[in-house]
Amino acid sequence: DAGVIQSPRHEVTEMGQEVTLRCKPISGHDYLFWYRQTMMRGLELLIYFNNNVPIDDSGMPEDRFSAKMPNASFSTLKIQPSEPRDSAVYFCASSWGETQYFGPGTRLLVL
Amino acid sequence: GDSVTQMEGPVTLSEEAFLTINCTYTATGYPSLFWYVQYPGEGLQLLLKATKADDKGSNKGFEATYRKETTSFHLEKGSVQVSDSAVYFCALSDSRGGSNYKLTFGKGTLLTVNP
Numbered sequence: 773d774a775g776v777i778q779s780p781r782h783e784v785t786e787m788g789q790e791v792t793l794r795c796k797p798i799s800g801h802d803y804l805f806w807y808r809q810t811m812m813r814g815l816e817l818l819i820y821f822n823n824n825v826p827i828d829d830s831g832m833p834e835d836r837f838s839a840k841m842p843n844a845s846f847s848t849l850k851i852q853p854s855e856p857r858d859s860a861v862y863f864c865a866s867s868w869g870e871t872q873y874f875g876p877g878t879r880l881l882v883l
Numbered sequence: 884g885d886s887v888t889q890m891e892g893p894v895t896l897s898e899e900a901f902l903t904i905n906c907t908y909t910a911t912g913y914p915s916l917f918w919y920v921q922y923p924g925e926g927l928q929l930l931l932k933a934t935k936a937d938d939k940g941s942n943k944g945f946e947a948t949y950r951k952e953t954t955s956f957h958l959e960k961g962s963v964q965v966s967d968s969a970v971y972f973c974a975l976s977d978s979r980g981g982s983n984y985k986l987t988f989g990k991g992t993l994l995t996v997n998p
Contacts, residue, residue, distance in 0.1 A: 776926075803984050814990045815927075815972070828985065863926055870915050870934075870976040870984050874926035 774798075776875035778864050784881045790852040793878045796845055797866030805872060806839055806849050807863040815863075821847065854882045885910045889973045889989035896963055896996050904958040904992050906947075906973035914975040916940075916949055916956040917986070921970040930958075930971070963996045970994070 777796040785791055797804050805820040819829040824841045832839070836855070841847040851858055859882050865872040889906040896902060908914065915934045919927040931940035936951035945960045956973060973989040 805985075815988050817985065820985060865927075867984055870986075871917070871929055871932065872927075872984075872986055874919075874928065876926050 776864055776866055776873055778862075778875035778878050780878060781876065782879045782881075784883065785854055786883050787855055788853045789882075790850065791854045791858075791880060791882075793849040793851075793862050793864075793880070795847045795849070795864030795875060797847070797864070798868075798873055799845065801866035801868045801873070802844075803867040803872075804841060804847050805865040805867075806847070807865065808860045809863060809877070810860045818849070851880075854880075856882045858882050885914070885975060885977050885987045887973050887975055887987055887989040889971075889992055891990060892992040892994065894992060894994045896994070898965055898996055898998050899962045900996075902958070902960040902963045902967075902994070904971055904973075904994070906956045906958065906989060908954050908956065908973075908975050910954075910975055910977045912977045914977040916947070917974040917976070918945070918947055918956070918958050919972040919974060919988075921972065921991070923969070927972060963994075965996050965998050968994055968996045 779794045806818040808816045818831045819839045821841045839849045861877045861879050863877045865874045886909045917932045918930040920930045921927045931942040933940040933949040939948045947956050947958045970991045970993050972991045974986045
């Protein structure tokens with residue numbers, strides 16, 4: 773099993789640019805979660821999906837953030853426009869049941 | 884709402900020392916409890932879990948017992964190694980028999996083990 777796949781692993785961009793993070797969950801998993809991790813705020817749940825439907829997006833910081841899951845094997849998290857305070861590691865996780873399996877993360881730096 | 888409180892650390896130990904990381908929780912239902920570990924530069928991975936009171940989860944020499952009476956799930960290891968250096972997260976899932984598998988995480992505890 774390949775595990776959860778995220779791309780890119782590292783992203784450096786300039787303030788104001790659009791950033792798209794991608795996630796491929798483990799096949800057969802019906803839940804997908806997006807998290808953000810920073811030193812200051814720790815691990816934050818941004819949004820999660822069940823069977824491709826967004827269930828709770830209350831953690832999305834503001835309208836600049838959006839997430840989609842067009843099918844069971846792909847999800848995106850988009851930031852438009854990006855700001856320096858968005859710099860963080862973004863994790864995708866998937867699950868079937870209670871145990872979540874995390875991807876390796878995307879380290880985002882917004883200059 | 885649900886919450887998890889764990890000792891903040893950082894915790895620094897010498898190799899072969901005994902480890903305890905405290906974790907307590909608040910939940911309205913009957914949660915499952917988890918410990919996740921994050922090694923440097925990696926994502927979180929499940930270390931162990933327990934799904935009901937008095938269950939003991941164990942893996943890689945680590946143990947934690949689900950204590951409903953004290954609402955605790957403390958992580959222990961008898962003899963730590965340098966390779967155990969990582970951040971440890973306590974978490975709960977209160978699905979209440981339904982389909983909500985959202986996890987509530989503690990803030991994480993950084994463990995450094997010196998040779």
